[in-house]
Amino acid sequence: MMPLTIAALLAAATLQVGAGEPPDTATLPPWLRERIAAFEAAPVTNPPRSVVRYVYRDATVYLIPARCCDIPSQLLDADGERLCAPDGGITGRGDGRCADFHREARGRTPVWRDARERTPPPKR
Template identity: 45%
Template sequence: MRPSLLFAVTAAALLLTGACQSGVAVTTPTDAPVSGSVSGTDTPNPTSANTTDLTRNRATAFDTTARPLWLETRIQNHLAEKKQNPPVHIYRYQYNDQLVYFETAPCCDQFSTIYDRKGKVLCHPDGGLTGRGDGQCTDFVKNRSSEMLVWQDPRQ
């Protein structure tokens, strides 16, 4: 082998060896277990049943206190219609110092609606083609409080 080639190979080996050894800490998964026994069981068998329940809880708690008659009528009308996707939800809020009911839109590009306690439509805070509602209550999300789920369509 020529001396210049031998020098280049030796220099490269020294550089690689030095680079690989700087600041490297190696740990292995074969360290002895905490109990000191290699053949013992380190992980106990599960002692309880599976705690993950993938079924929905069908008993959703609704606030049924003092629902106005007009709201009960709306709920019955929703139940008489074909099930919507996503399901309709009705929430109660405090907004602008009054009690209001917020009804989600049943589907795409439709307005959600805010009703006063007598059932009069106040505004549409979101939905429509722009997703911004009718522009009459643009501060609804920011200024609402005391959220309470009043009803959601229970049909699966």
């Protein structure tokens, strides 16, 4: 009985270690790979662009956080259709169509983050 319990605990620990690692972008939906390629072709933003996968209302969704100030974030479904803006914008509360997102979303998994360094402006 004891070896089975130890094996089960080791298996669970192994799954937990892998749970926080970002998946290979090759496994992402084509529409998301295209969007990431567009982010990589554009200038670096501050903060850097990123994509995070969640489960929200029993469905896989992708959050693209706001890149600055008054710009709303984007929550997209598994097909790349825009669902809502959970935060950001002038009020910081998004568009109000998914006000429960940050409270109800589960399984936060970062899938991509722009790792490029921001180039400082030239000195005068």
